[in-house]
Amino acid sequence: MYEPYPVPDLARDHKKFRYSSLWTFAKQDLRLLAFLLVIGCFIGVGIGYFWICISLAFAIFFIFQLRSLYLVNEWISNRPYDVPPNLSGIWGALLFNVYRAQRQERVVQAEMVGLIDRAQSSLVALAEAVILTDELHQIEWWNPAAERLLGIQMSDRGRNILTIIRQPSFIEYFNNIDQSPDGIKIKSTVYDEHYVQIKLTRFGSESRLLVAYDVTRVHNLEQMRKDFVDNISHELRTPLTVLSGYIETFTDQEDLNPRWKRAFDQMHSQTRRMNALVNDLLLLSRLEGNKQIAKNQIIEMPSLMNQLFDDAQAYNVDYGHTLNLDIDSHCDLIGSDTELASAFSNLITNAIKYTPKGGSVTMGWHDDGQHGYFTVQDTGIGIDPKHLPRLTERFYRVDSARSRQTGGTGLGLAIVKHVLMQHNAYLEIDSIENQGSTFRVVFPKERLYKPE
Template identity: 85%
Template structure:
């Protein structure tokens, strides 16, 4: 094995040293002491000064030990990376351990430096922006892409990140990362026509890793899709209205042929379904584009729950379910009554549609002081757990045939998700196949209004 510099004799015998006990090295010092005492004793016995010679021999041995100690200290203090002194005994063992530890440390340091260089080179080559901040939110390091996407330059190191990225939405996100676990999308501070997705990850003691990438193309495609759906939905409303009017006119004719009447009834059913789909698409488009009405209305929850229950009773006529209403909260909701009513109604009608005849459906509103809960529980067909993560995707159906038969549009839960997002809430779903489902809308405390303390 190649050595960068000469190694002491003791250090070369790795195997012997590694598996020898400290006593083996101490015996070298004891043998040396015994040798000096023996020589001193013989000389002193011959000269008649036995005690003095023994004392002199011990003093000489002590001098050698102190000299070794001096050499060890001088090497560790002044020349730790030079070749260590070639000593025997316990001091040699000590030197070898220090020497070996230093070599291992240098190897580890070299590996770490190489790894850091490779990691830094990789980060520099990334098209995504990477920024590191310290406990004071000051920029420690940023790659070149950070300048292109976020306007963070090399000279900005040491500056507060929030003094550069001053968009209110980013500051809000920075102060409450958990509120947006997937990050946020903002306009680039360099180019207003570009959009950047930003994700913050905390590490260490209040430090952060910021990763950002350009999502302009995805944003444009998404906007094109939304505009297309919005425009098509608007364009379909007029012909659907005309078709519905003519179909109703023909159905109302008393002398119509029964065969034609059946055909017109099917046409009426399908036009109603298409009209419901168009209305849902328009509502979803409005929610996604943030074209919402004010969210600061105080919604009278007992009144709303009773209205929803009455509507559910009317819808339930053809299903024959047992409906229960439970209100166990003194809180009202703060938000849009129209959107909240639409979301809750979707959850209730879904439970009615997907529960076999004669089922039991419970509708409730309650709180635990920190959150408000709207709940719909049924003992219907249930949902396979593999479908739960995708339930709120638009047009996603667990059973397409059953959905078409029930007249569903596949947009109900997508609307529910977006309405809840607009109100800072989220949807929780628990379901067991063939046993039933529980859909729970969870609202944060800041969207609750305590009726007991109303002025």
């Protein structure tokens, strides 16, 4: 890298240069003007043409300034990246400032280019596919992994990405990114029986960053798990039915020894619990496999809420809670009545089970014009906030000992989550330990139906 023209003090001492005033540089021009005027004065006095010589001195100084201006203009116009001409005075200071700013800008540009090259090299090395699209959804850039996973080719530059990845689920996701924050999984168009997880991020006005990676192995493992759970649940139903039948037969005998009766009662309780677990597993498996089934029944919410309230009163006999029903909405719901009734019932029975005897449980149906709300509020034991993010996971238990006492399967809230996902709804949970919890199911406006 070359150095600027020699201005020793300024070039080596930027701090000194930075705080020097314009007068420091103007003095060089003033010294030159004074020198020319002195020479002109002596010559003018000697030959008797004083003012003419003084005028010539000013003219020579002016010519020097015009020459400097010409050199500055010629350098800026034709050789801006070369070493500037060696000028003194104000023009020299101007050139030095321009040249120094130019060099600093080139250093910044070189650093930015290097940073961009490193970022691009890292993106090229990624196993995940990366695609950049502009405001018109046209492909601007992609890495080699995008060619392998998504079949992007050189001829696709400038094409609308929706004309290349044309699955309806992707188009729906592309137009409604916020509705699927975790992205979507689609079947690969490049390899048979392969699956790709796609995540879109919006930046700028309408530009998008697409990141995709192969999830075939995870998909296959998940499918194996589902098949195993489904198959083993079906296989368990028959022996459990047989066991339950024989246990009930022995339990109903009047001459049964009290010691044996206690044992048979415990066996009966545990087989009921296993039956409940198997039924929940089968229901969860069915929900996961029927995501595309239309949920378009019109559910009369006052009727459903009264039915849920009657069921809750029957379940509440052993607990003695105060049950309340609060309905202040005239909207009905569009969905699957059996699935929603199962989800709502799960929330109600959980509230009853985990509220100490003599507590209060309130179930309600409300709307604000934009959303519908099914709520269950209790005065129970509450939940530590650290457990809330994982509460809808399968078999997740806040307290295993307490769950064994209540006979829970650990699948109730997982079933609720899947039912709500299929109805474009979601679950909100507010809870304070030892004070109570509020479970709120939020339905979008599209799921509300106002009767005539």
